[in-house]
Amino acid sequence: MPLTSHTAAVQQIYEQHHSWLFGWLKGKLHDTCDAADVAHDTFLRILGSRNAVQIREPRDYLATIARGLVIDRYRRRAIEIAYLETLAARPEATAISEEDKALIIETLVAVDKALAGLGARAQRIFMLSQIEGLTYQQIACELKVSLTTVKKHMIRALTECSLIMASL
Template identity: 60%
Template structure:
């Protein structure tokens, strides 16, 4: 029996045929664009293919919508980061010509940093940003947030450890 004839393949094919049109229509409503909806519907089914056995899905539309919502959020977040970066470039005194390769690398880096910060706890993220981007000392951070220097150190260690783990991956 070939892999195309396997029960898992048949279950995924059935899931796709039963719900792809609905998912793409649902995404079109969220995104207002048929092309982006088609891309994200495809990406949603790729996630299902990689992540799980289609037979184990009890509520297919809810499951697919949950995956698709995450992909929509990622797309909007990436677009916001890209807009902010382009606005920053446009505000520079001399327009900078950026190659498509450099642009892709910078955007991927910014998205990775955004994900890393989003994965931190709220307090650790706030302390990390105050230390790294505003250059505040432990005492200044503690005073601003109304917490002890020990608490600042604990959260900063947690944030930096998180960064090291992610960079090692």
């Protein structure tokens, strides 16, 4: 498909549905700035997808993308809050630059996204290992699974995390 027809389709969808999307998001998010940001990001996704000509139900399509972006936004905020609370709870005062905080939060969000694609057991095993510091044998005993199962899930989780980290 030529880029011009894609761009024209995005423009048409934008002109016909942006105000609806913005209003819908404002009702969901109760914040004009957040609604504007998510609406903007929604159209950026469509612009980058190169399939705007094929969109048959624009409002459904826009709402689906926007919902995913809102979920990502809430997840990111939850991770950011948890990180900042953990940082504040540390006994010694640690000076971390805003740039480093942003990189750490971006990394945590990426790891969270990688783990979200795994099953609940793999997530739990990863957290017990990496956050709680348990050995694989301790995890196997706690979860009443074999050591091989723990190793298999850890390999899968670490592989997903390394793939995500390589893309950062």
